[in-house]
Amino acid sequence: MAIKGLFSRKGGQPADGFGASDEQKGLRPIDKRDAERRLALLDSFEESGIGWFWATDGLGRLIYLSEHAIHQIGVEHGTLMGKGVATLFSTDPLDEAEDKRRPLGFLLSARNTIADLPVRVAIDDREVWWSITGKPQFDAQGEFLGYRGSAKDISAEIVRQRDAARLAQYDSLTGLSNRHRMTSRLTATLTAYRSAKRSCALLMMDLDRFKHVNDTLGHPAGDELLRQVAQRLQTIVGKRGEIGRLGGDEFQVILPDMDDRGQLGELAGRLIQMVSQPYSVEGSRAIIGASVGIAIAPYDGLETDDLVSSADLALYAAKGGGRGQFRFYSAELKDGARLRKQIEEDLRDALHRDEMSLRFQPIVRASDGLVTCFEALLDWHHPDRGRIRPDLFIPIAEETSIINDLGEWAMRKACSCASEWPGDLRVAVNVSAIQFTTSDVPAMVQRALAATGLDPARLEIELTESVFMGDQQSVQDTFLRLKKIGVRLALDDFGTGYSSLSYLRHAPFDKIKIDRSFVRGAAEKGNNNPAIIKAIVSLAEALNMETVSEGVEAMDELELVTGLGTSHVQGYIYSQPTAHENVLERLARGEMLYDAVGPAYHRADRRSTYRKVGVIHEDHRYDAVMRNLSRTGARIEGLLNVPLGTPLVVDFGEGQLAVATVRRSEGHVQGLEFETPLVSDGADGLCTRHRVSPYSLAAAGMPLAALPPGYYPLVQSASDSSASSRPAFMQVDLSHHGSRSA
Structure with missing residues (x-):
């Protein structure tokens, strides 16, 4: 029957049964008193699979669920009845970064009306999603009776939503996070970690000679190579961090709560080594390399753009150092980039100016x-x-x-x-x-x-x-x-x-x-x-x-x-x-034979240098010159007659403090042994594993900021003058070959 036939008749008279047409004779509308036919109608709806109904008692226990729904879950009717609804469904977020829904248990305990809430059905071997609607029921005295509601299967819709979300946040080629997701994750991490005073490392990695693979083997081979690189990165990083492909042959790794430069250097070395092993690509053998730049928040940047810029600069230095290497960011890299540009310009004329030799x-x-x-x-x-x-x-x-x-x-x-x-x-x-x-x-x-x-x-x-x-x-x-x-x-x-x-x-x-x-x-x-x-x-x-x-x-x-x-x-x-x-x-002279001349035993590489450093003893800071440096110690000049065994702290700048003990002392020259060995900075240099945290400096009165170049005192209360004492040593002014009291 046409819908309009339920409401009007020819001539505009109401179709109320009086004076009804022949085709309306015998009509039996279903009203509230017709329980049998209403129940049959609900049964037909449930059996159609379009949707189903559910109900709980006042204690939140399931007392009714449509048979079709029970069949989809695949359990016996008796095993479901009496179970708490909150244990059968969970409001797992579709996107952990964005979904802020409250748990189903909270909504039920608050006796809120539930409207089209996506929930995951607790089935072990497959993923089923329903959209549930429910309303709390009360008796005449206001006593809570439970929930009555409806539900429908939205599993296919959830799959479509997840596919769309994945396309927006993940790289379709490698399955890694894309640039958008990595930026969002890094921003969220840094924001949260500033409040919690935590650290976060960022690794930037470029593949060396990837273009050659594309040019010689073709782009499909290049794509397959990138997929294999992604798998190797995941093998090394595992659950310690999140890996992203930013585009082309550029990758990024976020490593929460890591600031140990020894561990980070070892990890970068393993990444480079793993990526540099040969690949089998479409029947051909391909070999590439990798370079890595490392920056650490809050030391090298507090904001996303600053930290990424620092890591990029470190990566540029790693590639400039010969590729297949890693570099930590330091303030010197900005000057190094300018120096590199000048060297490139001068190098073009070096041969013509007869500056080269063998x-x-x-x-x-x-x-x-x-x-x-x-x-x-x-x-x-x-x-x-x-x-x-x-x-x-x-x-x-x-x-x-x-x-x-x-x-x-x-x-x-x-x-x-x-x-x-x-x-x-x-x-x-x-x-x-x-x-x-x-x-x-x-x-x-x-x-x-x-x-x-x-x-x-x-x-x-x-x-x-x-x-x-x-x-x-x-x-x-x-x-x-x-x-x-x-x-x-x-x-x-x-x-x-x-x-x-x-x-x-x-x-x-x-x-x-x-x-x-x-x-x-x-x-x-x-x-x-x-x-x-x-x-x-x-x-x-x-x-x-x-x-x-x-x-x-x-x-x-x-x-x-x-x-x-x-x-x-x-x-x-x-x-x-x-x-x-x-x-x-x-x-x-006919001297074709060479005699072996050298120390009896190998010792840690000691680099000759000339570098101003700070030396801290008790509550005093002295200026000194470092003449050589190794992983385990250094030679400094500038303090007179320091006793053997004296504990000192060497301030290398940029928040780097190394606890040391005087092992040799002669006049104004001391040989120091570090309590904790230094680690490689990825270049031809050494650095401390840890640095003074900007959070500690902020607590001591400095504004919270990434570490600038310069020297830092021990983090202590500078205003506590009662702890001040007389300097223990005379400081030598090496620039004037004299001495002065500190």
Whole structure:
């Protein structure tokens, strides 16, 4: 019957049964008194599956649920009746960051009306969502009787909502959080942590040479590589933090409650190592690298933009330091970025201004100390800045075409020098991986040999494992062309990032150089490096290759590597790199044998430096100069006659305080031992594991802010003058060679 027929009839008279038309005769509307037909109607509605009904008693226990609903849950009717509704349903948020719904139990206990509330049905093996509506019922005396309500299945709708939410917050390629979600999460974390005075670390990571994979293997292969990178990151980070892909080959990791720079450096190192292992992508082998920048709130930034900017700057420094490295943010990086730009500009003219030179370090036969080869090392003497380290300017040269010009100059110069040496002494020349893949290295070598007349057998070309990140066939072809010329090939820095035994089966290397990182500290008890060195030596012997242990400085290291079978040794134990004139003078005297000269035992690397630091003793702060620094101690100058055993605190600036004890003291010079060893800053430097928190400084009266450069006193009440005492030591004013009382 048409709906309008229920309300009107032709002529506008009401259809009330009086004077009704024939088609309305016998009509039996369902009214409140017709319980049987009303119940049948409700049964039909329940059986249709469109929706169902539920009811509780005054204690919140379920006393009714439609049979169709019970069937969907998949349990017996009797097991549901009498259970508390709040235990059957939960209001789990669809988005933990945004959903602020109150728990169902709260709504029921408050006897609030429930309207279209999404709840999750407590089923173990599957996820079912209902939308429930309910109203509290009371008797005539106002006594609460329970709830009566309806429900419907909204599982499909929830899935659609979650899919839409996931698309908005997650990277569709890798499944990691996207830039929007990472920014929101970081902002929420930093806001909450400021109130709780907690820390949060942020890691920024870029993939090195990812573009090469895209260009050579195609974008589908690049996408598959990114998915594998994401899986490796998740394996390392686990539940300690949240990982996001910001776009392209840039990733970000949020690590709540982490400010130990020792732990963060170890984590960054593992990430780099894991990401740098070979990949199998669509039947091809691909190798990439990674660089990581690290910033920590509240030390390096309180707001999201500030912390991200700090991490970005640290990442830029890591990439500039040679890639495959990590860096912590420091205030010096801003100045370093400007210095890097200036170095790049000056480097373009360095060759033309004759500022480049070569130094040579001997490679000595372990059995008798006979020199068999000299490695040529590039040196730059800047007219204003003095000597600039290769690890600073080589990465800059690699990012520009300058590396090819530098590389060709170094090759020709090294061959020219070697042509003046007697006998069959060889010269080893490093060829950058960038130069190897972007220029015709065999043609360059032939030009250098032709111009100098050097026998090809006396030339060794040192390559790092990163050359294998290029196209494998092209790399192999270049190897074969070089061997056809007659030169020797050496694999440098073996084991530091891209190691794979597979390429050693085909690459025609004559020598493997064991990286100094395996030699350093190998003689210490409990160190695992000897086993690694032995394995490399055994591998090289099986492949009929020579081995060189690099960076040997102490007698215990020399005894260890020779005992493990290393055929050659290179390091300060025999000689530092020296000018060509010194090499010629020695060779003219016929001095082909080198004597081992060095300390009996390895000690922690001690870097020469000249740096102003603060020294705190009791409630006084003194100015001092630090002359050298290692992980375990330092030498300072500036305080007179400090007794042995005196406890001091060294203030390195930027909130870095190191507790130390005076172990040597002579006049105004003291040797200190740190209570807690320093850790690597990712560059050629050291830093403290922890810093003075900006929250502590704020409590001492300073405004809450990220740590600026400068020095900080011990965090204590500066206004407590009653604790003040006379200075215990006389301070030497080194700038005027005098002394003054502190």
